[in-house]
Amino acid sequence: MTDNELNLTASYITALASEHNPNEKIKILLSSLLTAHRQEADFFMHETQTEKAVSSVITFSLKEISNMPKTFKKEFIANGMIAHVLKRKTSKYAYSYEIRYRKNGYHIYVSSYSLEKAKEKFLSAVSPENIEKHRVKKQKLALNSFLFVTQEWLTFKKADLNKRTHKNYESYCNRFLFPVLGDLPISSIKTIDISNIMATVQGRVYEDLRIVLNSVFKYALANSLITNNPMLLIPFKKAERNNRRALTNEELKKMILRLSLPQFKAYRQTFLILLFFGLRPCELEDARFEGDFLIAKNAKRKGGKIEYKKIPICNQAKELLDISTPIKALHITNSLNRIFKRIMDDEQVTQYFLRHTFATVCQQYVRPDIVDIWMGDSSERLVGRVYTHFSDDFMMAQMKNVVFDL
Numbered sequence: 001m002t003d004n005e006l007n008l009t010a011s012y013i014t015a016l017a018s019e020h021n022p023n024e025k026i027k028i029l030l031s032s033l034l035t036a037h038r039q040e041a042d043f044f045m046h047e048t049q050t051e052k053a054v055s056s057v058i059t060f061s062l063k064e065i066s067n068m069p070k071t072f073k074k075e076f077i078a079n080g081m082i083a084h085v086l087k088r089k090t091s092k093y094a095y096s097y098e099i100r101y102r103k104n105g106y107h108i109y110v111s112s113y114s115l116e117k118a119k120e121k122f123l124s125a126v127s128p129e130n131i132e133k134h135r136v137k138k139q140k141l142a143l144n145s146f147l148f149v150t151q152e153w154l155t156f157k158k159a160d161l162n163k164r165t166h167k168n169y170e171s172y173c174n175r176f177l178f179p180v181l182g183d184l185p186i187s188s189i190k191t192i193d194i195s196n197i198m199a200t201v202q203g204r205v206y207e208d209l210r211i212v213l214n215s216v217f218k219y220a221l222a223n224s225l226i227t228n229n230p231m232l233l234i235p236f237k238k239a240e241r242n243n244r245r246a247l248t249n250e251e252l253k254k255m256i257l258r259l260s261l262p263q264f265k266a267y268r269q270t271f272l273i274l275l276f277f278g279l280r281p282c283e284l285e286d287a288r289f290e291g292d293f294l295i296a297k298n299a300k301r302k303g304g305k306i307e308y309k310k311i312p313i314c315n316q317a318k319e320l321l322d323i324s325t326p327i328k329a330l331h332i333t334n335s336l337n338r339i340f341k342r343i344m345d346d347e348q349v350t351q352y353f354l355r356h357t358f359a360t361v362c363q364q365y366v367r368p369d370i371v372d373i374w375m376g377d378s379s380e381r382l383v384g385r386v387y388t389h390f391s392d393d394f395m396m397a398q399m400k401n402v403v404f405d406l
Contacts (some may be wrong), residue, residue, distance in 0.1 A: 009154035057286055060123075064385035069128050083116070101126070144225060146216075148188060153219045162299045164282035169212050176201065176209060186220050191230045198234060206237055246360035247353050249405045251344065256320075256406050258343050267339055273327065274351060275404070278358030278375050281351055289313070289323045292396055298376040309376045310392075312399035316406065357404075365401040 065073055086098040090113075096109040097118040110121035124130065150173055158166055180187060180197055194213060201209060214231040221229055247255065255275075259268040273279060274295070279287065280299050287296040298307045313323065341353045355375075363369045370390070 014349055049198050051395045060119075064123060067123075068126050072126050087113070098349075139262070144183065144185050144187065146186045147178055148214075149186045149220050150177065150216050153216050156219070157215070162282055162297070163285070163319060164299070168208060171213060172205065172209055176205075177213070186217075187226050188259070191233050193231055193233055210236060212233060244356055245353060246357040247349075251349075251353075252357065252404065252406055255343060258345075264339075264343050267336075267343070269321065269325070269327070270336070271340065271343070271351070271354065272321055274354040276314060276321070277311045277355060278355045278362070280355065280376075283309075283376075284327060287327045293392070296376075300376055307376070309374065310395070312392075312396045313401050314402050316404055361404055362402050365403070366398045370395070370398055 009374065086100070088096045088098060090096050096111050096113055096115060097115045098109065099118050099122045101108040101122075106123070108125050110118055110125055112118040112121060154166070154170060154173070157169075161169070176197055181193065184193075198206060210231070213234070214229070217226065217231050218230045220226045248294050252275075255271070258264055259271060259296060273284065273287070274281065277287075277294050277296070279296055283299050285297075285298045287294060289295075292313050293300065296309050296311070296313045298309050313321075317323075336351050341349060359371060359375055362374065373390075
């Protein structure tokens with residue numbers, strides 16, 4: 001046994017004698033077994049040779065570890081009191097020694113032309129004083145990170161967005177933005193960083209991501225966290241919609257017949273409501289019947305204000321729907337879409353065809369501005385809406401004219 005090995009063994013015996021906690025004694029004993037076969041006290045070459053560098057490990061004494069903060073103390077005792085070292089050739093006769101530690105939220109890197117000096121630098125970097133400085137700096141950076149600012153914006157916008165939209169925005173952030181931009185200071189993000197992300201998505205996802213990013217950077221600009229908006233050069237691309245047609249009369253009749261089949265009966269009420277009232281699927285959640293009307297929260301908010309739509313119940317809806325039963329939005333949008341395709345036995349249709357069918361049928365019998373009110377859409381035809389209030393009787397009389405060819 002070498003002098004270094006004897007010294008290391010003595011350190012473990014001293015540590016065991018001074019430790020009263022049985023669990024800690026076991027950890028020290030296991031650590032001694034792990035390091036027993038390692039070569040000379042301070043440096044053990046674990047040969048993975050490359051042309052320019054050698055991966056190695058450096059061993060710390062118990063005394064050196066005892067001066068470290070608690071997190072590091074436990075970590076180094078548990079893994080055999082070692083840190084990884086890279087011996088890198090910098091010239092024909094010179095080497096640099098690099099020690100890295102990346103764990104528990106810390107990223108420490110030191111280097112020197114001397115192994116002993118590198119070790120001293122590392123011990124200084126993990127001293128309680130420097131670790132506290134690191135923690136404060138990290139906390140300060142975190143407050144200005146893209147992740148923190150975006151989460152703050154999502155909280156701020158929660159009252160202005162409907163639940164479905166807010167959930168979609170959160171999902172897009174978690175999937176596409178946070179893994180790439182999350183830890184970056186928001187002020188350091190450039191147009192090229194965003195362009196690289198936007199190049200990976202298309203269609204409606206592109207459209208929604210652009211809305212989110214533009215709003216987040218506008219929020220950061222308003223709060224003096226950035227000086228310019230990197231979204232200004234990102235082009236706006238309107239997603240093509242393949243769901244903007246009404247069902248034909250034949251398709252309508254087919255839907256009504258198939259909704260009576262045992263396997264689709266549970267969805268009958270849901271799809272008939274979407275047809276007879278032109279609701280967006282997300283508006284089912286808070287919808288309810290009141291007398292001769294269906295009341296639903298408008299998903300399209302204007303200026304962040306919550307508005308409710310009041311849509312008269314047509315005669316055919318009264319015949320086919322059970323309006324005494326509370327409306328239950330049991331299925332999320334994607335599930336409804338899959339079910340509707342099965343009902344229609346057609347992969348090309350979507351549940352949004354029902355909304356467009358409602359609008360198309362109503363416009364054959366009712367003034368367009370009235371249809372816009374029922375649909376909850378913004379329109380130039382509604383400029384006078386602020387000053388015009390239609391009575392319930394007038395609205396009911398309008399709806400009595402509407403007939404679906406079923």
